Amino acid sequence: MRFSQIPRSIRQLSTHVLAIFLGVLLTVSTLQVLPSQAEPAPNPVSSNSSLQLIAQRQSPATAAIGxxxxxxxxxxxxxxxxxxxxxxxxxxxxxxxxxxxxxxxxxxxxSLPQRLPxxxxxxxxxxxxxxxxxxxxxxxxxxxxxxxxxxxxxxxxxxxxxxxxxxxxxxxxxxxxxxxxxxxxxxxxxxxxxxxxxxxxxxxxxxxxxxxxxxxxxxxxxxxxxxxxxxxxxxxxxxxxxxxxxxxxxxxxxxxxxxxxxxxxxxxxxxxxxxxxxxxxxxxxxxxxxxxxxxxAHPYLGVQMLTLTADAARQNNNDPNSPMKVAEVNGVLVMRVLPNSPAAAAGMRLGDVIVQIDGQSVTTAEQLQNIVEDSRLGQTLQVKVQRGNQTQLLSVRTAELQNASS
Missing domain, CATH: 2.40.10.120 (Thrombin, subunit H)
Structure with missing residues (x-):
């Protein structure tokens, strides 16, 4: 069949496909003749060109290629x-x-040595x-x-x-x-x-x-x-x-x-x-x-603590094997009170949930630790704790951290 005998619609479609194909070839050819980084082509662009402005604005990541x-x-x-x-x-x-x-x-x-060499x-x-x-x-x-x-x-x-x-x-x-x-x-x-x-x-x-x-x-x-x-x-x-x-x-x-x-x-x-x-x-x-x-000097309270959420507290309380019940609130759970520590002297107990210090709400152990670290030695902090269904306000006077755990 001659080209003139092919229906016009198909001929037009073939022409479009050929044009696209030639366009792809031209694009590939253009990419192939671009100079590599190792062999830069002469730059015919003037010193005030936009290309130079782009080069001057290179990010560190782009500059790293140079x-x-x-x-x-x-x-x-x-x-x-x-x-x-x-x-x-x-x-x-x-x-x-x-x-x-x-x-x-x-x-x-x-004959037994007391110490090794x-x-x-x-x-x-x-x-x-x-x-x-x-x-x-x-x-x-x-x-x-x-x-x-x-x-x-x-x-x-x-x-x-x-x-x-x-x-x-x-x-x-x-x-x-x-x-x-x-x-x-x-x-x-x-x-x-x-x-x-x-x-x-x-x-x-x-x-x-x-x-x-x-x-x-x-x-x-x-x-x-x-x-x-x-x-x-x-x-x-x-x-x-x-x-x-x-x-x-x-x-x-x-x-x-x-x-x-x-x-x-x-x-x-x-x-x-x-x-x-x-x-x-x-x-x-x-x-x-x-x-x-x-x-x-690093102030401390003398507690080992854990970030507590209301959901985690609820799951704990619903567990029949849980060793203790805790208040279902967001705060910092006291896991241990160190002997002879400021927290012990103030009457803090295992299971207390610290929710506030000096009027500032606390929801994470890291947040509480930062507040204490930024306080002064001997400063009295008003610590609000949730103990079961009751709210307690304890006055804790910071002391210097020695070998305490927190």
Whole structure:
């Protein structure tokens, strides 16, 4: 059949299909002849072109594709201020307590040792210089009970470090080195401006691999120490997926401008791609006290607590095997009252539900802990609790946290 003999409607359809097909071919051909990134074509556009304006507005993610990324710029800005911290600690272990049993002593007498030979332990972590005079900020657990602290700079110099101050509750420590001054310092940013999805750059010495950089994002904010599993801390962490490994502890977490927004401090052994950093604003608030060797005071009530919702309380009360009945309200359930604590002195009891402090409603354990942390030592707090069907108002005078659990 000749083309002229094909019905007109079909001929028109064929013509449209052919046009589309040719358009696709032209598009593919155009894409194929575009120059690759490795071989850029000459730019015939004037210097005032819209293309240049677009290039000037590149986001950090777009800039990262170029030869010098925002990560490179950030690390170059702070890298020389990041240090490696080596510690040595001598421990002496006692023999197994069973050898103190009179039976063993009767047969072996004084030949049984009282203590085992001393053992030398070594560890490492990271830190960063916050003052030209030689002040280094790091984690408390990095320098915990260290007999000797050695601070190694990126340029290869090593200095003996003196631990100026330690605060175990916030896991922060300040170490001083005498390096003649004029040391590079890390620019401190503000963690209050950090948002979920922001770039996060971790710098440190993981597993002894010095000067290691990893990149990720801020995964979430205000992750409580209880959620992380650090029940003896009072912190709300920045969570990041930037790789953090043993040895990163104490090193900086940076934003895309190379400013410190956090201190890498913890990882979950049962997780991958989850790390935690202490917000830098928290560290700045107490670093001056630690520098002077001062002790950071933390008020406490003396309770172990759990966030309670009305639904959870109702389910508990409907369970015939539940050990106790609780008020069906939103608040903070008292799971334990520590002996000789302010809460015990005020008459707080197991099963009380704290619903208000000094007129401020509380619905989560983290919220209550923050209120207490921000109070003063010796301050009397009016705590409203729901005890069964009754409401009680207790006057609790805060005391200094020593080895209490909360």
């Amino acid at each position: 030869s010098s990324s925002f990560v490179t710029a950030a690390v170059n800005r702070v890298g020389s201020a990041v240090v490696r911290i080596d510690i040595e600690r001598t421990i002496t272990r006692r023999v197994d307590p069973m050898f103190d049993d009179p039976f063993f002593r009767r047969f072996f007498g004084d 001393s053992e030398q332990l070594r560890g490492l972590g990271s830190g960063f210089i916050i003052d030209k005079s030689g002040l280094v900020l790091t984690n408390a657990h990095v320098v915990d009970k260290a007999d000797k602290v050695t601070v190694r700079l990126k340029d290869g110099r090593s200095f003996e470090g003196k631990v100026q101050g330690v605060d175990e509750v916030t896991d922060l420590a300040v170490v001083k080195i005498n390096a003649g001054g004029n040391l590079p310092t890390a620019p401190l940013g503000s963690s209050s401006n950090v948002q979920v999805g922001d770039w996060a750059i971790a710098v440190g010495n993981p597993l002894g691999f010095d000067n290691t950089v990893t990149l990720g994002i801020v995964s979430t904010l205000r992750r409580s120490s209880a959620q992380v599993g650090l029940l003896d801390k009072r912190l709300e962490f920045i969570q990041t997926d930037a790789a953090i490994n043993p040895g990163n502890s104490g090193g900086p977490l940076l934003n895309d401008r190379g400013e410190v927004i956090g201190i890498n401090t913890a990882i979950r052994a049962d997780a991958m791609g989850i790390g935690f950093a202490i917000p830098i604003d928290k560290a700045k608030a107490i670093a001056f006290q630690l520098e002077r060797g001062g002790k950071v």
